[in-house]
Amino acid sequence: MNGLGEHERETIRDVVGRLDHDVSLLLELGPEETPTTVIAGGREIDFGAETQALLEQIASLSGRIGLTVTETDERGRWPRTTIGGRLVFHGLPWGYELATLVGGIAEAGRSESSLSQASLAALAGLEHDVALEVYVTPT
């Protein structure tokens, strides 16, 4: 994976240029709990370094996005990106998942929910906590 192309940069710049308020990005790096080797473009992908480079590029496109990077020695699901203190992405958001990351930033930067009134009413009736994990792939 290389840097963002000009078209991607312009598309993302347009999205993050419409944030209603500031959005924090926290990138946590460390050794993966189950190291995986992925070869792309003839070289092994360093997921943490690629994610950091990607987030730095995205953060540079809007003064409303702040990026903090931390590193640990403990094994875990790294890299982990936390958007706005609430939304998490485990791994490198590449391919189609770049849109998920940017969409998450856009949602976190909205003043009002984009959900329907029916969904908001359903959520108000939740009696127990729900932890969702959505497994995705870049292709």
Next chain:
Amino acid sequence: MLLAYRFALASPRVTAAAVEATEFAAAADRHGIISVPAIVANSRLAWVGAVPEAAFAEHLLLAAGTARPTI
């Protein structure tokens, strides 16, 4: 995935995390995931596939034990 994020932002009872299944294949295998998107709710595979917002809300309530299935 964006729907999960939207629901999480709208309720303090909901948290949402995307997990890149290629990178975290062991975790995906633990849940028996063979296609994506696959949604795990409270550590259990809840449903597979993209669904409209209304269906997502229903699945979410079912996973939380708040609603009975209507289908």
